[in-house]
Amino acid sequence: MILGTLEQSLIFAFMVLGLYISYKILDFPDLTVDGTFPLGASVVAFSLVNGIDPIVAMILACIAGAIAGFITGYIHVKYNISNLLSGIIVMTGLYSVNLRIMGRSNIPLFNINTIFTSGNTIIKILLLLIAVKLVLDFILKTKFGFALRALGDNEVLLISLGINEKNVKIIGLMLANSLVALSGGIMAQYQGFSDIGMGTGTIITGLASIIIGESIFKETKFINMTLLVILGSIIYKFIISITLTMGMNPGDLKLITSIIVVAIMGSKNLKRKKGGVKLA
Amino acid sequence: MLRLNNLNKSFTNNLGTTKNIFKNLNFNMKQGDFVSVIGSNGAGKSTLFNLIMGNTELDQGQIMISDKNITNLPKHKRNSFMSKVYQNPSFGTSPSMTVFENLSMADNKGEVFGLTLGLNKKRKNFYKKNLAELDLGIEKQLDTKVGSLSGGQRQCLALIMATLKRPKLLLLDEHTAALDPKTSKIIMNKTNEIVKKEKIATIMITHNLQDAIDYGNRLIMLHDGNIILDIGEEEKKTLSVEKLLNIFNEKHVRPKDDEVFRV
Numbered sequence: 001m002i003l004g005t006l007e008q009s010l011i012f013a014f015m016v017l018g019l020y021i022s023y024k025i026l027d028f029p030d031l032t033v034d035g036t037f038p039l040g041a042s043v044v045a046f047s048l049v050n051g052i053d054p055i056v057a058m059i060l061a062c063i064a065g066a067i068a069g070f071i072t073g074y075i076h077v078k079y080n081i082s083n084l085l086s087g088i089i090v091m092t093g094l095y096s097v098n099l100r101i102m103g104r105s106n107i108p109l110f111n112i113n114t115i116f117t118s119g120n121t122i123i124k125i126l127l128l129l130i131a132v133k134l135v136l137d138f139i140l141k142t143k144f145g146f147a148l149r150a151l152g153d154n155e156v157l158l159i160s161l162g163i164n165e166k167n168v169k170i171i172g173l174m175l176a177n178s179l180v181a182l183s184g185g186i187m188a189q190y191q192g193f194s195d196i197g198m199g200t201g202t203i204i205t206g207l208a209s210i211i212i213g214e215s216i217f218k219e220t221k222f223i224n225m226t227l228l229v230i231l232g233s234i235i236y237k238f239i240i241s242i243t244l245t246m247g248m249n250p251g252d253l254k255l256i257t258s259i260i261v262v263a264i265m266g267s268k269n270l271k272r273k274k275g276g277v278k279l280a
Numbered sequence: 281m282l283r284l285n286n287l288n289k290s291f292t293n294n295l296g297t298t299k300n301i302f303k304n305l306n307f308n309m310k311q312g313d314f315v316s317v318i319g320s321n322g323a324g325k326s327t328l329f330n331l332i333m334g335n336t337e338l339d340q341g342q343i344m345i346s347d348k349n350i351t352n353l354p355k356h357k358r359n360s361f362m363s364k365v366y367q368n369p370s371f372g373t374s375p376s377m378t379v380f381e382n383l384s385m386a387d388n389k390g391e392v393f394g395l396t397l398g399l400n401k402k403r404k405n406f407y408k409k410n411l412a413e414l415d416l417g418i419e420k421q422l423d424t425k426v427g428s429l430s431g432g433q434r435q436c437l438a439l440i441m442a443t444l445k446r447p448k449l450l451l452l453d454e455h456t457a458a459l460d461p462k463t464s465k466i467i468m469n470k471t472n473e474i475v476k477k478e479k480i481a482t483i484m485i486t487h488n489l490q491d492a493i494d495y496g497n498r499l500i501m502l503h504d505g506n507i508i509l510d511i512g513e514e515e516k517k518t519l520s521v522e523k524l525l526n527i528f529n530e531k532h533v534r535p536k537d538d539e540v541f542r543v
Binding site for chain 2: 154156
């Protein structure tokens, strides 16, 4: 059970990294992810069933995710639709898109060649995750990464640096959603099927992971933000799997997660009101 | 350097009434000019800045910088060769990033923000030296997040960031109004020093008449969208706050476009 939980949490960590970009860095609560997670799964499932190599299938999933992120960003900056609503619109549209891609509400992937068909599952996931984390760490240290971070902080500054803030926002969302789609694509291969409903609550899972990671490791040295959200994802999954073994009804999981998010965020904000926490 | 030709701008409010802010406003300034702008609220000072920066669209007219027409240039492109320092210190910096990161970004203003390393390590000592001259202790906090600096320190940083790449035009929008008198003085002196040394064409909006007199080589007064006073370098030396206040009061009593001398 422990190994299974760890594997799942590491797969979700890709998604959490993506959400970290949109929610934490860009300050953009991007609900698209509830649609991009199953989008990645659908694209991978469709590709695998049609005999495409698993690696190529995952790249296709990333591209599909990036397109979804682009649309959310584009309608937000171009038509001035609020960030929340843009995400909801694209998420809703993606439901139909995912159905179209799969042709039905789920595709089983048994007896089909996936990245997990041979070799050690956890090592493969771990290697891929470390690679993605390192690439992300590098991107955040580049000039583009600086622009991304400044954008979530202060849009005025970004414009005054001569940068088109709209483009940076769109690229950031593309990056975030391609990671979420990748996560969905890996998950489909891991669990052996892709399902239209597997994205429900993705954003809350991701948020819970980020804020759990933050509240535990915020002050710890040598743990940077990307590592912090990965650890948050692992801890969150273990909390959930422990509550399950204690006899919790799996159907109640989403409710529990929502309550956890409210509890942590609420206690933080109340502390801030009293002046206990310095400006983040 | 900067030429405003026949600027027209009016706003229409929700009730449908139109208010003219500028009617055929003309203004010229030379390279290295440091112009202080005074005027009561609603005179059009901020609108003037917004038009120059591209935050507000022009109804009619032309804005030229170094003989280049920038009237239709999007705002981020204008920002690649001009800078503005805001009244609010938090507008000019990124609070969750360190001082060093902020300065490195400013050093790349107007250029491509691509996938090369963001920190400009080569210039670290230059930044330190620059900050040390201010004597506000920022040079020791290069790796501190800007959000934990004081308002004065942040504004100093914003000023340095705005001028690091030597903009063609620098706009100062009451940039010392939110600071205590001592820090305000430090920033005004630093502003003056940078502007003189780098010969940056500068326009400064201020409500502090003494500052308007003490700094810069030209002073203009805006009223109802018109430049009703334009004082050059020589005349400015004899100016005092009382004189200026008198003019201020006079203009308030009977200010109609046609009776006031034009520029």
